[in-house]
Amino acid sequence: MRRMSVTNLVALALGLAFLYVPIAILVVYSFNASRLVTVWGGWSTRWYAALLEDRAMIDAALASLLIATVSAALATVLGAFAALALTRFRFRGRLPFAAMIYAPLVMPEVITGLSLLLLFVAIDLDRGLFTIIIAHTTLTMCFVAIVVQSRLATFDRSLEEAAMDLGCPPGRTFFAVVLPVIMPAVIAGFLLAFSLSLDDLVIASFTTGPGATTLPIRIYSEIRLGVKPEINAVCTIFIAVVAATVVAASLIEKSRGREARALLA
């Protein structure tokens, strides 16, 4: 019964080709020996070697990694708390809370970025890595909350009840029963937060200050000047890191697809 029709196969093939061909071209041309990005001059790794000399690019990458690590860690804790609050507790203001969780997912980045910057100016906070971390935490904790919440919603409550019936205090029940079950979703949430932070250009541009340049800000200013083989090389490294992370994540969490779908459904 599960035989796919020709139409469906064609749709799949075309869709996946559309998604992957541009990235494949980008990767192949990062190994192009010619400086002209449009002329193929044979295979070479010279642009990767050139990257190692590019101090500004390396600094920007390190800043991005630092911001992504710290903000994803904060977002994972706050987002997991928010997911627990939404699924496990009844409290006043639950609906506005849920609205604040969902709104940042669709909010145009220019608005989020502008509003956070104006807040930082109003409370006279020096802008730099620290303010980008706050901004990224605010955005990504909502994604974490939704990923973890979908796991909690399908979680068999009788396990929890059994533990408490046997006299296990709520706090201990959480660490012994609930946390192990939601752990894959928490890890998936962390990785999602990490990659969103690493990727963000608009919010970081608004909330950054003098001396704090992230990798996307750096790449953006280079792209505006045109296509360069070094940028292809940076992008290829970036894609390789992300692909490795996703493969690792799917090994950790076999049913990752469920969270992924719940996030977007």
Place this chain on the structure above:
Amino acid sequence: MTKRSSQMDSGSGVSLGARLIVAAPYLWLLGFFLVPFLIVLKISLSESAIAQPPYLPVLDLTAGLRGLRDFVSGLSFTNYFTIAGDDLYLFSYLKSLEVAAVSTTILLVCGVPLAYAMARAPRAAQPLLVTLVMLPFWTSFLIRVYAWINILQRDGLLNQALIRLGLVEEPTTWLATDTAVYIGLVYSYLPFMVLPAYASFEKFDESLLEAAADLGCPRWRTFFVITLPLAWRGLAAGALLCFVPIVGEFVVPDLLGGSEATMIGQTLWTEFFANRDWPAASAVAVALLVLLLAPIAIYQHLQTREIKVRQ
């Protein structure tokens, strides 16, 4: 929420831990999501000034009530009148809505068949297909746009291919056109359309399709009569998940689009970074938000309903 779920917060013993779990994310979002919006609203009613910060009035709390009165009387709707009166802004908003509507339509037309094909694929292959569609979403947005600059530029691969195939004589201009913006937007947002659509196609009872086939309903008709009506919520969620951010999109039109008709995200960016007119930028942001309020509310409604169904 059923009564089973109230055990942790029942009775008098609401533990410190439980309070912390609710309070920490709540306070964070109030402080870094809600309050910033109120500030944007306030600054949009201020006037631009050559000062630090570059707007007036500034609320002087030390002056007490009189300070508050001076502050309120200093607020004005000037920025909104400027926006309403200037064709540049009006065209910008209309352009954004047009681009978002057209690209969401293209996304539906491209994304729905792909999502449907994924849901009809062998069960064992489906997690792999989901990962394959997700993977580009995890790689950088900026990189995906950059990949298209490689292809679309004047001496890029698309023109080389077209010339070699003899379809065109001279290289065609692709970059800095609306076509390039649409390609970039559809490419960037495709996963957002496909995954919710796939989730709703995959959920429903297959025996309905078999029944329709047994009764002699042609496959294309089954799709329109049974599949689409059952899956519309997922499709609507996907469409809104694309439409709303695209209206405020900055990166794609900035890198792939032309300079003659800019989208509202670019206008806000220019107002802020180039003109340093913070009150005008804030007013543009508030107006954009008002414009998006209805689609965001519908999206939220679809989402919260989804949660209720799941519980």
